[in-house]
Amino acid sequence: MAITSYTQEFTTPISPSRMFKALILDSHNLMPKIVPHGIKSIEFLHGDGGAGSIKQTNFAEGGHLKYLKHRIDALDSENLVCKYTLIEGDVVFDKIEFVTYEVKFEASSDGACVCKMTSEYHTKANAELKEEDIKQGKDKAMGLYKVVEEYLLANPNVYA
Numbered sequence: 001m002a003i004t005s006y007t008q009e010f011t012t013p014i015s016p017s018r019m020f021k022a023l024i025l026d027s028h029n030l031m032p033k034i035v036p037h038g039i040k041s042i043e044f045l046h047g048d049g050g051a052g053s054i055k056q057t058n059f060a061e062g063g064h065l066k067y068l069k070h071r072i073d074a075l076d077s078e079n080l081v082c083k084y085t086l087i088e089g090d091v092v093f094d095k096i097e098f099v100t101y102e103v104k105f106e107a108s109s110d111g112a113c114v115c116k117m118t119s120e121y122h123t124k125a126n127a128e129l130k131e132e133d134i135k136q137g138k139d140k141a142m143g144l145y146k147v148v149e150e151y152l153l154a155n156p157n158v159y160a
Contacts, residue, residue: 001097002123008138009116012149016105016113020080021159022148024103028055034151035144036060051075054087066090073100080105095127115145 012019022030028042028049040058047053053072059065069088074081086099104116119138123129152158 001125002127002129004121004123004129004134005118006121006134006138007116007118008142009114010142010145011108011112011114012145013112014149014152015111016080016107018152018159019113019115019148020077020082020105022152023145024075024082025049025077026159030148030151031057031144035147038063045069047072049075095123095129097122097124117141 028044031039032041038060040060042055042057045054045056049055049072051072051074055070055072057068057070059067067088067090068086071085071087072082073085074083076082081102081104083100083102085101086096099122100120102118106114106116108114119134121129121134
């Protein structure tokens with residue numbers, strides 16, 4: 001099994017605590033509301049959102065994915081860090097055993113937020129993961145971050 005790691009980061013004018021609440025703590029309520037054309041629902045299959053919880057994202061009809069399951073490995077609300085693992089999906093597991101993620105939300109010097117995400121792709125034996133395979137997922141994740149940013153900018157009292 002090979003491991004391929006990627007790190008990405010972006011800056012947003014939204015405070016770190018608001019981004020953390022929207023993207024991590026309440027994503028199961030927020031995402032289906034603000035991107036119903038992409039995400040049909042997010043439900044907890046096990047747990048209540050803390051470490052050890054399993055949540056399933058169900059995608060809207062017509063997309064190339066139907067669902068993904070993630071396990072929350074660690075949730076640190078004080079330091080605004082979440083670690084989770086992609087453990088199941090209907091398309092992505094032909095080459096991948098699992099994917100681990102760590103997401104951190106840090107304050108920048110101007111009061112804005114720097115969102116940092118590290119992904120580790122654990123591939124199956126003899127499977128080759130291509131850059132375009134990963135790029136598509138990274139682009140979708142960044143798109144969701146931007147949609148959340150726009151929503152929070154338009155609704156300054158939400159998650160304040």
